[in-house]
Amino acid sequence: MHLVTARRLGLLLLLSTAYATGSMPHYRFLSGRDDGPGQRLLEERQKKTDRPYYAANTIDMPIDHFPDSRRYEPHARGTFKQYYYFDASYYQAGGPVILYLAGETDGRNRFPVMRSGIVQILANATGGLGVILENRYYGRSWPVAASTTDALAYLTNEQTVADVAFFARHAVFPGLNASLHAPNTPWILYGGSLAGAQTAFAVKTHGDVLYGGIAASAPIQAKLEYPEW
Ligand SMILES: *[C@@H]1O[C@H](CO)[C@@H](O)[C@H](O)[C@H]1NC(C)=O
Numbered sequence: 700m701h702l703v704t705a706r707r708l709g710l711l712l713l714l715s716t717a718y719a720t721g722s723m724p725h726y727r728f729l730s731g732r733d734d735g736p737g738q739r740l741l742e743e744r745q746k747k748t749d750r751p752y753y754a755a756n757t758i759d760m761p762i763d764h765f766p767d768s769r770r771y772e773p774h775a776r777g778t779f780k781q782y783y784y785f786d787a788s789y790y791q792a793g794g795p796v797i798l799y800l801a802g803e804t805d806g807r808n809r810f811p812v813m814r815s816g817i818v819q820i821l822a823n824a825t826g827g828l829g830v831i832l833e834n835r836y837y838g839r840s841w842p843v844a845a846s847t848t849d850a851l852a853y854l855t856n857e858q859t860v861a862d863v864a865f866f867a868r869h870a871v872f873p874g875l876n877a878s879l880h881a882p883n884t885p886w887i888l889y890g891g892s893l894a895g896a897q898t899a900f901a902v903k904t905h906g907d908v909l910y911g912g913i914a915a916s917a918p919i920q921a922k923l924e925y926p927e928w
């Protein structure tokens with residue numbers, strides 16, 4: 700039943716991607732970030748609104764998923780804390796995971812999609828678990844303590860897509876007495892714009908892990924310079 704529903708949401712998009720290249724000197728890698736005053740203000744504000752505040756969870760994510768690729772030399776060992784949030788309100792045993800890729804913003808800015816937007820709608824329709832995954836180098840999911848061009852060497856769609864597959868295989872959801880790892884549990888992605896393209900890349904690259912996805916407004920052409928914008 701759930702599988703049939705999930706299949707209807709299946710994605711059939713064939714896209715190609717261009718990967719950034721780069722190498723970097725040694726940086727101090729962060730194992731986590733202190734929550735500054737901005738974070739506390741955000742939490743206060745969220746408590747005052749009717750928006751539910753979803754608890755922060757982190758997964759230890761490899762900084763470099765491609766230790767054999769020359770693109771990422773010199774390679775970074777180790778992991779960083781990647782943030783995610785989930786809502787089990789609609790979850791029923793056997794249901795899928797609905798994974799929203801947060802794209803180019805703090806993952807907490809996506810809470811409305813889990814409260815009353817596309818994640819809530821899909822979770823309710825499928826008995827699914829709603830999840831938001833923050834993109835590396837956004838919000839609090841920073842692998843390096845710098846933002847120079849060299850420090851951004853690991854900010855590529857290729858690494859992001861690998862994050863998604865790793866997350867689907869290893870994510871745990873505190874308080875939920877169930878193992879929801881892919882591919883045993885169907886994982887269905889949703890992303891818009893940049894994250895829409897990442898959704899399509901992820902499903903195409905890791906079709907053995909990810910069940911499907913919805914790529915909303917996904918860019919299908921890479922272009923250098925874009926004055927029309
Ligand atoms: C969940 O879906 C059912 C069936 O479509 C609908 O009646 C209900 O209003 C939905 N609940 C929420 C909270 O969206």
Ligand SMILES: *[C@@H]1O[C@H](CO)[C@@H](O)[C@H](O)[C@H]1NC(C)=O
Pocket residue numbers: 876
């Ligand atoms: C968790 O699930 C297992 C197997 O499904 C069950 O045996 C166990 O009692 C459950 N634990 C709790 C705390 O519900």
